[in-house]
Amino acid sequence: MSEVSTKPGEARSPGLTVQEILAKDSKPVPKYLRTQSYEFLGDEDLSFERYTNKNFHEMEIEKMWGRTWQWACREEHIPETGDYYVYDVGPYSALIVRSSSGEIKAYRNACMHRGTKLKPGSSNGWTEAIRCPYHGWQWNLDGELESFLSEWDFPHVSPEDYGLIPVRAELWGGFIFVNFDIDAISLEEYLDPLPSHISSEVFEVRYVAMHIEKELNCNWKIASEAFLEAYHVPETHPELMQTNGDVNTQYDFYGDHVNRLVNPAGTPSPVLGKSMTEQEILDLFLVGDRDDVDEQLKVEAGGTARATMSQHVRDSVLAAGGPDLSDVCDSEIVDTIAYFVFPNQQFFSGVSFPIVYRFRPLGLDHTRSVFDFVILKTRPSKGEEVQTAQPYPLKADESYTTVPGLDATVGYVFDQDTGNMQAAHEGALASGRTGVTLANYQEIRIRHMHRTLDKYLEE
């Protein structure tokens, strides 16, 4: 049991720490997992106004959304010249295209004549040229103005001044990130230290197998924060406790833009206060959707549920023609290792459930949001064609269990998560208090995110 200190932020849950669990890994554990990066950032309440006040939302739009790197789509969404994808956040809209030379380029999705959106919000497809639907001004894929009607009436328009306005677009992990601030720091600098922890290739070899876009009746930060801690697991997902180290999750933050959690699987919640045999744990072990685990697995004498399940995943991935995972440690296979990148996205690097989250305000409304939940799969090694999934829309009152192809258990868990969100927003308005009270350790990622948000808003 870890020692309990009286200094704020130093206390930890009873039960095994993540580092103690990693010490029993059946493979060498890489250094990025063996280190911790936490410090106490204060225990003041966070004002409810940050979620409920329209002026605060407008400040976020003015000072934050247009200056931060956000993943917009995947490289495989625009493989051919002329393919395009639109990413919208608040009033901002980026038109991302594959140019004639095969480069990825992005522009403000607005006409240089009278501002009309060139392609509809959240659309994607193929186009020969970028043509405004209103009066037909037309640009090539490199953003150069090619033609417009009645040139004789615009002697003041010289085509070289009327190219589409560029948006920064850079790649990491097969994701295309955009930044509307042309002077922003590079994506590589922004993501530091994520690329030194997780190789870009880990995500590059995957493709979008499922994308669910759910509307939520809450501020976008309330939605995002529901996935920044595992403190909610015992109350919101009690069925997961037998095989999930919830309150003994490890939390780390780095610089301004990146934080992470390492949530151990195959270990019972310390909140249960009971021990289980390794076989009992293995029988309930949930790796991703558990679709691939139909046989009755057995823990060998002296073995652990974590090692047994990890080996099962290594074997089945290899048998399915996937990569050799012999050197990948148990934690990287079965645990939830989730990297948050400010302001609105999380990347899950684990082998058994490679997913990505993104949260955005819905249009200009600070009381509604969109939650993009993406399930990635490893591309077949023999290069067979794969189908990149289109977003599947879900209204706020629709259940994840109705999504075709989504495992029912996973759908149920996401219904549990999103089921709290409207109540959290409404309670923020109804509360006689002024703000949110946070745990020093388990909710540090939320405080870290707000600290960075303040840095943007104060500039």
Ligand code: FES
């Ligand atoms: S507004 Fe686009 S061509 Fe007129």
Ligand SMILES: [Fe+2]
């Ligand atoms: Fe949850």
